[in-house]
Amino acid sequence: MQNTTQLFQNGTGAIVVPGLFDGTLTIKELMENGNTGIGSGDGLDGELIIIDNKPYKIDGDGIVSIVNDDFTVPFGNAHFADYEDVSVTPNLNSKDMSDVIFKHKPFENTQFSIKLHGQFSHVTVRSVYKQTKPYPNLIQTAENEHVFEGDNVTGTIIGYYNPSPFSQIAVKGFHMHFIADDLSIGGHLSKFSGFNGHFGIQLFNDFKLRLPVQNNDFLNHNFSKDDIEGSINKTER
Template sequence: MTQTLFQHGTLALLVPGLLTGTLTIKELLEHGDTGIGTGEGLDGELIILDGIVYQVQSTGHIQQVTPDFTVPFANVHFANYRSLATFNELNQEQTYHQLSDLIKAPNTFYSVKITGTFAKMHTRAAAKSQPPYATLLATAQQQREFQANNVQGTLLSYYSPQLFHGAAVAGYHSHFLAADKTTIGGHVLDFVLTTGQVQVQIFDTLQQHLPIDNSDFMQHDFTKDNINADISQAE
């Protein structure tokens, strides 16, 4: 059975500040029940679990979004994970290293879901900006960071091959949501895992969807942008 990752937009289009929402959540959920993304104007961080879309705002408040909420960028897929392992007492670098060693799929996309207890969780969420939008780096500076200790929850990550850096961010791109849906969430900056059940889903198909009805995207000259460096710095 084909395993498809659906991606709307690219990280590269965020670099020059093409932050207009170009797909609704209702449309996005036609392509998956699990995923991550951001809202129009980098309006917080999204994590999608079991078909429910949670938005972590820059205030730290976590809420569900409406079907007409729009996104400039998101990854989604229909969950069909398989159990991989139980991880204990690992920091972020050790976790990602062990994942890569066990999965052995550096040249394709896959998703990892870790459900468990985290001794430390450090996340961020960007504040929504208004048009005319600034660049990704400028907008990302208007973010809030959050930390929690001994928190239970779900870390949802997408791995992208180095070949696709720009379309996505090479390596692991992770979002987190606390089990109580209130304590902490957002784009993951750092963590220490106490214990967690690890699941993986490897994709053989990338469905890349582009906002061709958006004139700013269609007419923008990306050769003038420092895409790789700006994505690496912002992420």
């Protein structure tokens, strides 16, 4: 039976900050833990979004493809979708989103997912290019990302919210990816405006984290000098 109260994650925010971008879990293994999710590929290869068991990748040029089973991820979240519909204000903007959520649900200290599907008057998304070894760090990689703008687009946001104690494990606050229904645009979501459609929330009891304990670069890295939270806040908002 599908466990709809668990959030699964491969890797941590701390791991990608210094450029430990090796894919350490296949997308097939990730999706054994969920039909819905987000992540990135080996070498920080684009932005992933998994919807209804389909794993889409948006590459650095904004090109969308479905990845193969053996595609690997350094960082990824997955869960089995069971969203509760919540009513939000018409023409919702991303800057008002958290206030709207927390007025309805006292979930500030919990982990939950959101799924938005509908019409957006505007979205700003971005994506990164796959890196090769020796890998640059996360901030250096993000400096070369591409930004894409979309007007009057119908699509889906999958996002996760993590409270403050997870600031080095995951992304503190909201971490959201987007893809258009017609696959014309997608990526890491920077902001949106004018949303009308379905807004779902799914609360988790359990968080299952997989660490890449067979990866020598991970085992041997000295994390003590990395600005983990600062780098994540700078690149993942």
